């Protein structure tokens with residue numbers, strides 16, 4: 226099928242590559258000329274494992290191309306995906322301007338029978354609004370235009386794998402034509418075992434917010450447990466293992482640490498809470514999830530202060546700056562929130578990240594960045610693990626101990642074994658579990 230994808234962020238670009246690999250002819254388009262120019266040269270504007278190779282492969286066989294010219298991109302499109310950003314407004318509500326603008330461009334340039342797929346994460350009711358925009362702009366196509374909601378569940382850092390092997394594909398539509406088009410589009414994935422769930426449009430939109438909010442809730446639950454475990458001398462990792470062994474609960478997304486970040490959970494949680502409020506339902510649980518998430522950064526900050534006393538004249542090494550492993554994305558990264566807090570208190574903060582150092586530096590210019598973990602740790606009074614990159618789990622602890630000015634480790638992601646840390650002579654602060662404090666520093 227001829228598919229156009231509007232937006233070349235994570236979701237847009239990975240969707241383009243995945244649909245091309247399913248055999249569709251895909252044109253990606255974006256208003257950002259720089260991004261399109263990079264993509265035309267086969268360069269991904271961000272790091273995502275396996276993405277660039279897949280991108281180049283699909284471009285070489287001629288199934289995928291990019292243009293800034295929306296009319297050209299839309300001329301022959303049977304299906305148009307809207308994958309533009311929906312950032313938070315100041316009050317937390319989702320800013321849907323880019324979604325509305327995309328609809329206007331489709332209305333002007335789209336062909337008869339085009340199915341418009343809303344993939345951006347949006348509040349329930351947006352598909353109906355899109356339909357209205359399209360109808361206002363193209364009264365001649367009233368019966369031809371179809372809007373479908375198809376929320377995305379891929380995760381950064383494993384986006385290509387998630388897009389090619391989704392556990393579920395959610396389609397919200399209102400007509401046979403809408404459902405059938407999406408069945409044709411995703412037929413190879415369904416044949417391969419992905420579950421296709423079909424609902425009405427508002428249900429699909431709401432389900433996406435519900436999934437992200439519930440996952441964030443699990444993380445905050447684990448972080449609240451961590452605070453209690455620290456006070457009760459219990460071990461949160463063991464507690465969540467017990468919880469997770471109950472299939473009704475599940476172990477996933479119960480890792481306590483610095484909390485969640487990224488461009489999805491923080492904004493989606495707020496947007497969902499705002500939507501509920503606009504619909505007349507107060508949902509304070511969601512505000513609590515957000516509050517506990519902020520508390521996780523603060524708890525880690527308190528451990529650094531407890532270990533180092535005054536932060537002026539102290540050098541602190543942060544390992545991991547991205548909001549999670551396997552990405553260079555630092556948007557709403559808890560690591561940067563912590564770095565900001567430490568800088569405000571007068572500390573020197575030097576960060577290391579395998580991929581995200583440059584983005585972190587431009588987001589937080591006061592941060593020093595090192596090109597290796599060793600360089601970051603050398604002469605530091607304390608090392609804090611902020612992101613659970615695999616490399617950090619296998620860190621040479623003896624070497625680290627030699628590099629650090631003080632053998633103090635604050636483990637914001639519980640990547641180390643507390644007993645091993647103690648045996649290696651570290652003052653070790655875990656998250657929600659054993660702390661080995663030195664008597665005085």
Ligand code: UGA
Pocket residue numbers: 346377378379380381382437440444477478479480481482483484485486487488489490493548549550
């Ligand atoms: C999230 C969802 O997992 C995807 O299903 C969804 O498609 C996506 O948002 C979106 O709406 O676009 P993502 O933001 O890529 O994906 O990242 P996650 O893997 O969900 O992690 C989010 C944050 O939670 C990270 O900062 C991670 O470190 C943190 N986290 C995760 C924890 O602190 N503890 C956990 O147990 C799990």
